[in-house]
Amino acid sequence: xxxxxxxxxxxxxxxEYYIRENSGFLVEKxxxxxxxxxxxxxxxxxxxxxxxxKGAQSIVKQEFAPDxxxxxxxxxxQGKSSNE
Numbered sequence: 001x002x003x004x005x006x007x008x009x010x011x012x013x014x015x016e017y018y019i020r021e022n023s024g025f026l027v028e029k030x031x032x033x034x035x036x037x038x039x040x041x042x043x044x045x046x047x048x049x050x051x052x053x054k055g056a057q058s059i060v061k062q063e064f065a066p067d068x069x070x071x072x073x074x075x076x077x078q079g080k081s082s083n084e
Contacts, residue, residue, distance in 0.1 A: 002060040006052030008038045018064070022055030 007024030
């Protein structure tokens with residue numbers, strides 16, 4: 001995501017946290033048809049691929065940049081909410 005690559009994954013207890021509508025596709029576990037269709041959409045549509053890639057990169061910059069993650073970690077360690 002940080003290099004602008006859209007993501008296609010299953011809902012398996014992790015990717016739901018960072019994959020959004022504007023960064024890729026999530027399909028249900030064991031939905032091989034849905035997974036194949038999502039991959040084909042991304043591969044065959046350059047505009048979609050570029051839009052999702054930019055969205056993925058934006059999410060990483062806004063929510064997972066090292067300074068942001070460090071700040072969240074430090075706040076959690078100190079018992080503060082992330083809004084303080």
